[in-house]
Amino acid sequence: MNVSTTLSLAGSALVRNTLRSLLTTLGVVIGVGAVVIMHAMGQGATELVTGEIQNLGSNMLVIIPGGDSRAAFGSALLSAPLFRHADLEAIRRECDAVRYVSASNSLMVRAVAGEKNRLTTLFGTTPEHYATRDFHAALGRLLNEEDERQAAKVCLIGETVRRELFGAGNPLGAELRLSHLTCKVVGALVSKGVSTFGTDQDDLVFMPSTTFARRLLGDDRLGMIMISAVSEARTDEAREQVTSLLRQRRRIRQGDDDNFAVRDLREVQALLGKVTGVLTSLLAGVAAISLVVGGIGIMNIMLVSVTERTREIGLRLAVGARPRDILQQFLIESVLLSSVGGLIGLVFGISGAYLVSRGMHIPYSVSPEACTVAFSFAVLVGVLFGVVPARKASKLHPIAALRYE
């Protein structure tokens, strides 16, 4: 018996019980779908984080007030003193493993331009910030040392703010009221899109950190300092220099805990990697279980089918089918079942991955390899769980099978 005949036989047997066949494949559908979605999510998140870190530069460190998480987190954060502009200057002067120092403080404000307004985040940053965070001007210019020194009333707007407040019009030179301060727009930024955590990286306004401190807050304290090491190899050195300098400036005695923390992007990356790793293995477990459950479902329905079709098998044997032909027929039927399940699973998985990527703002990345592996597993499930029913069918005795009621 040739393959095409066997296939069409198996196909018509399955079509005869369409609903039953579809229900049987459900486990495989879910298994394959889960594998595809899970892989796409893991892949997308990894891509995103890696991309972000490349954006930020892997030799960047973030210094925030508050101790390590060992201390009661909230109280340490609240009681720890903020940084001052003088700290920036000191790091710039004394730490030779540090290339850029930039500070950033932020506030939610309502930005008003003429009739329109938008609630957005206002950052007071030093000019180095643009280099360390990889911001570029799409229109006009970035803020510079001169603006910083004069605490100039100028600002730089993100793409979202530009679109919402100015639409297609030219924002350069326009007046933007930020809280009680009116600034001139001198530049608009190149769009950075949405971050790992789903925040819009273009929904922001920048002003010089001095303007922010003196004119807006009336106070020169800083919530965060970002530094960039001279090279990736000297990141640890930069961390040590900054830590000892700040301990000294903040008068922390030997043996006492820091009241600030220096965080490294690799730590963030490693943590995220761990989280996605756990997620991946969890979902792989779910996928494996549903594939096995799906396989048992297929085996069950194939056993039912063999019993139902005992007379048919007897007749086929009587007109010259070899045991091998019967084995092949039922095995192909179960493989066809699991393959159809696999295909439906792929369709669900791919469209699910697309929806998830849209919903969670992560890149859509379904790899052909993952699809191939998932589908192969579905086929394998069909073979493994189809063997028992198919062998049972092929072992039947012609007359006993023909007389089966």
Added chain:
Amino acid sequence: MTSASEEVAAGGAPLLRFHEVSKIYGEGEARVHALRDVSFEVHKGEFVVIMGSSGSGKSTAMNVLGCLDVPSSGQYLIEGVAANELSANVLAKLRNIRFGFVFQGFNLLPRTSALDNAQLPLIYAGMRASERAIRAKKALAEVGLAGREGSMPNQLSGGQQQRVAIARALVNSPEVLLADEPTGNLDTKTSHEIMHLLTDLNHTLGLTIVMVTHEPDVAKYGSRLITFRDGRIESDRQQVPL
């Protein structure tokens, strides 16, 4: 008593041979002796008719002849070779190519067209689909079912179903036709048409036929009549066919 292999060597082995074949069903109280030490030979080109009362073991003997069942004791030899020494694959090939079997209860595949039912043996002969359809159509036409190729068994009368079963038995041009009451459901006229077809195949192609029937009219077409009674052969004689 010569052994099977000697006969093969001599080239004189009968086509089919029962040697003291017994078939026992069930165990203990429920034991049924369907066949008791039955011995007979069928030679190439013979048209053997088997008669006998219900339960006398005719179908049991046919099943053994068609390699669908095995004797409890004794031997069934095909051209001198014991059937129980043949592998499952060789038996399958025998059933496929050399034997055509008409079952007492038709045994058509349900929800399968007459054409597909008739071509079933050809599938296992490895024939291409297009050729299978041509041959199955021809076989259906021979039993008077031209035009009914697409009908499902439940859309056919009992007699038509029986003729599909006959077409299926003949479709692969077997050497031996084993027919268990092939005309049981047919009217006299159709019965005679079918018998003419079989006689014709017997004469022109040398098709060997072993046929069970209850109807004396139909039995007259055979060249030899074996009568069964209680699992034994009561009589076995040549006759002049109609």
